[in-house]
Amino acid sequence: MEFGAHDTVRLDGDLLRALTTGDMVRLEELLGKAGHGGGGDHPGDGNGNGSPPHRKIPQADGLGLELAINLADGDAAPVVVEAALAGYPRRCIAACLSSMARWSCILGVTSNGNTALHLVASRGHADLAEIICKQAPSLVAAPNESLDTPLHCAARAGHLEVVTRLLNVPTDESAAAELAAAAEAALRVRNCLGATVLHEAVRHGHTEVVTHLMTRDAQLASVTSDDGVSPLYLAATTGSVPMVQALLRPSGDGTRSPASFAGREGRTALHVAATKSAELAAEILTWEPSLLTRVDSAGRIPLHFAIQHGKLGVIRLFLKTEASVARVCDGEGLFPLHRAAIAGERVIIDEIVGKCTDFHELVDNRGRNFLHCAVEHGQDNVVRYICQDIRFAMLLNATDSDGNTPLHLAVKYAHPGLLSSLLQSATVKIDIINKDGLTAADLARRALPRGRSFYFLDPHALIWDCLHCVRAPDTIDGVPHLDAAGDESAEGEKAQNEQDDMRKTGTIASVLIATVAFAAAFTVPGGFVADDRPHAGTATLARRFAFRSFVVSDAMAFAFSIVATCFLVYAGAKDIPRSHRLWYSSIASGLVPLAAQFLIAAFGFGFHLVLGMANRGLMIFVYLLCSASVLLCFPGIWIPWHLGLGKAILRRVGWRGLASVHSRPSSFEQLCYSLSCSFLFANIRRPLFAVLITATFLVAIALDVALPNY
Structure with a gap:
């Protein structure tokens, strides 16, 4: 409490301890000492009406509250202070203390502006709250620094008994009417969050408190916070069905609940309930069926959120209640089907299609059907489902406002898996031209990086390879300008710098592999035959299968790494044509992982020879570990097959497409060249050595078991 402009009365330490611990005996003792000094008859206000004198304090916003403090001070009579709910509450209360310093202990505050009643209310000390209310009943509406009243604190903590007693303050008849009005006004006091007591009870999930407040004043449910959020909206956000039922329960005379359903950004409580559960949504929908078609600020109905x-x-x-909601679009023109496709919900699409037979006519503001949306957002399961269902055949070649089919969009947004699903359907046409005069193959060609090599798993590269294999037609508009490849712009310089960094990294790796492989050749496992024995100086285990495999693997690792190193050196020479340098880099990028695979194989075979038959279990563990390393050190070698690109090519053009032999070759050299450039060869050669090495591991284990000395 403030005296004058600066002085503040703090709660006494003993009193604060009694309030926080709930020590009623100590509290009564402290209050008894403070109130000692007797009393007397209360003189009137000088007008002969016998009522206590009033001190008038200017109101902050026109909403007045009479603050009654039942204090006695020797020669002074009780004082009733008319205070404001807003403005400067502590100064208002302090005005009545100037003549009653002896009672300032009960009206002191903490550093956060909490009164004694705030402290006991937040801790659930109902008996202490009643004692304080008898001494200063108007503290029920006194706010702290956060503008929380004791009612806010009790409701937030879920102390039903405290809330009940605060709303039923026992007092004498002279102040009963005024204090009843104060209690009613306190129910609608807003804190710094703009929340009422009911908001706080709902936000913190205290259903019993909500039920009591609704019984006391059902109109509280119609009060929204400063940001327009109603208690019902908050209850729906928590997902509590009992809470919603308490807010929507009719009064005793059957009157419908006056609850507001308002929420943020124009949303209603049903919008939120749609994201929680069917039971919660059913409660609100039964109470107000019109909410099913109510839109938010973005034009979305609850079905969109569900x-x-x-x-x-x-x-x-929702569809059972009103099937027509399936044809309601949002502000972007997106229908529920579009939203389901974007979310990748295949089962939901089935549900909506069953209620909406004209689904193929539902397009958004950009002319897209829901297949376009599924492709654009990379929903492979939805695209595959649509391609396999004859009901959706009309969607496969439909164009949007830019003339793009789903195939165009799969290329544009670089989704090779979706491209594969579309190409596996014979209904999909690959020669449709969009508004810019481009086919899907044109878009794929334009997306390829020019002037530098690209990673074989680049989505654009995978898409172009697939479309090239199925002989997708292109147009003259899709061919890049001839001078584009030689453009020495800033972008080209950046690409060159990236290429140089990759070359340096590859050179370091290849040199390390070559060094290790070279050293392993002269430190063979098992040692050498002594000089006094036949075949002196040769490897002791030279006749073992594992040793032969070790030698072959080490030699391959050394050879591949040395060749890769030479190629990378040439790739860094500035006087060599750029196209040649790119080719050298591309070859080297494939040789370095192969060298690493064979080095891992040599490691496994070497351990086999060192461990011998006495540690067969450990030997098998080493082989398993090496197999996993061999299969994983060349990342993504299985991805083209996983994406189903080979299957799409096979279905479109047969084995000739996989082998790039669309017509009879004129010579053997042409056949070899076609095969070397084919999708089949490119995606078999990469995992080939990994499979061969793993198979060799298995053979070594089998021979060790069947023929220990072989």
Whole structure:
């Protein structure tokens, strides 16, 4: 409390301890000492009406509250202070203390502005709250620094008994009417968050407190916070069905609940309930059916939110209640089907299609159907499902406002898996031209990086290879300008710098592999035959299968790494044509991982020879570890097959497409060249050595078991 402009009365240490611990005996003792000094008759206000004198304090916003403090001070009579709910509450209360310093202990505050009643209310000390209310009943509406009243604190903590006693303050008849009005006004006091007591009870999930407050004043449910959020909206956000039921329960005379359903950004409580559960949505929908078609600021209805969160039960409830909601679009023109496709919800698409037979006519503001949206957002399961269902055949070649088919979009957004799913359907046409006069192959060609080599798993490269193998047609507009490859712009310089960094890294790796492989050749496992024996100086285990495999693997690792090193040196020479340097870098990038694979194989075979038959279990463990390393050190070698690109090519053009032999070759050299450039060869040669090395490991284990000395 403030005296004058600066002085503040703090709660006494003993009193604060009694309040926080709930020590009623100590509190009564402290209050008894403070109140000692007797009393007397209360003189009137000088007008002969016998009521206590009033001190008038200017109101902050016109909303007045009479603050009654039942204090006695020797010669002074009780004082009733008319205070404001807003403005400067501590100064208002302090005005009544100037003549009653002896009672300042009960009206002191903490550093956060909490009164004694705030402290006991937040801790659930109902009996102490009643004692304080008898001494200063108007503290029920006194706010702290956060503008929380004791009611806010009790409701937030879920102390139902405290809330009940604060709203039923026992007092004498002279102040009963005024204090009743104060209690009613306190129910609608807002804290710094703009929340009422009911908001706080709902936010913290205290259903019993909510039920009591609704019984006391059902109109509280119609009060929204400063940001327009109603208690019902908050309850729906928590997902509590009992809480929502308490807010929507009719009064005793059957009057409908006056609850507001308002929320942020124009959303309603049903928008939020749609993201939680069907039971919660059913409660609100039964109370107010019109909310089913109410839109938010973005034009979305609750069905859009249910789809976005994958709530199948809620979707079925909405469609059963009103099937026409499946044809309501949002501000972007997206229908529920579009939202389901974007979210990748295949089962939800089935549900909506069953209620919406004209689904193929539903397009958004950009002319896209829901297959376009699924492709654009990379929803492979939805695209595959649509391609395999004859009901959706009309969607496969439909164009949007830019003339793009789903195949165009799969190329544009670089989704090779979706391209594969589309090409596996014979209904999909690959020669459709969009508004810019470009086919899907044209878009793929334009997306290829020019002037530098590219990673074989680059999505654009995979898409171009696939379309090239199925002989997708292109147009003259899709061919890049001849001078584009030689452009020495800033972008070209950046690409060159990236290429140089990759070359340096590859050179370091290849040199390390060559060094290790060279050293391993002269430190063979098992040692050498002594000089006094036949075949002196030769390897002791030279006749073992594992040793032969070790030698072959080490030699391959050394050879591949040396060749890769030479190629990388040439790739860094500035006087060599750029196209040649790119070719050298591309070859070297494939040789270095192969060298690493064979070095791992040599490691495994070497351990086999060192461990011998006495540690067969450990030997098998080493082989398993090396097999995993061999299969994984060349990242992504299985991805083209995993994406189904080979399957798409096979279905479109047969084995000739996989082998790039679309017509009879004129010579053997042409056949070899076609095969070397084919999708089949490119995606077999990469995992080939990994499979061969793993198979050799298995043979070594089998021979060690069957023929220990072989």
